[in-house]
Amino acid sequence: MTIKRIYLIALLLISLALSGCSGIRLVGEYDEQTDKGITALQKDMEVFFVKLESVEGEMAASYKSTSSFYGQTKVAISSLRIRADALERNSLTVRMLDRLQTNFDALAVDHKEGINKQELPLYRGGFNSQFTAILTFELAKKRDAKPDPAQAMTPATPHISKTGLNP
Numbered sequence: 083m084t085i086k087r088i089y090l091i092a093l094l095l096i097s098l099a100l101s102g103c104s105g106i107r108l109v110g111e112y113d114e115q116t117d118k119g120i121t122a123l124q125k126d127m128e129v130f131f132v133k134l135e136s137v138e139g140e141m142a143a144s145y146k147s148t149s150s151f152y153g154q155t156k157v158a159i160s161s162l163r164i165r166a167d168a169l170e171r172n173s174l175t176v177r178m179l180d181r182l183q184t185n186f187d188a189l190a191v192d193h194k195e196g197i198n199k200q201e202l203p204l205y206r207g208g209f210n211s212q213f214t215a216i217l218t219f220e221l222a223k224k225r226d227a228k229p230d231p232a233q234a235m236t237p238a239t240p241h242i243s244k245t246g247l248n249p
Contacts, residue, residue: 116175
């Protein structure tokens, strides 16, 4: 074998190896229904927080007056989770939805005990951060790019502490 032939074979093998790696996906494909479902869920949560704030006094609207929201939202999160679990290589989205459900269940427990209106910005900010993280990841799949973890973890709204607004 001549050096020219060895060079061509090596070049061919390298190009085959590189072309074979170009189609590897470590996460699942973008799912429009997940995108729309999370967006709708965030809107419903915002409407819910506005309702909690709408009553007079220091305390948020009662759990009893909003109990139907909890059932509907539990079903919505469960549906999104089942869909995400059915898609290939989608375990990160499934875990994010599991955490969303855990935090939603904790909100229900807190609400049954009573929530002061001053606490609502903390709940709202926490949920908006979770929605932002899920949407950032889903949209990154659409762009076929890596999600920016810093962007996903950046709060969607400013953090409000007991002393006021923190930038």
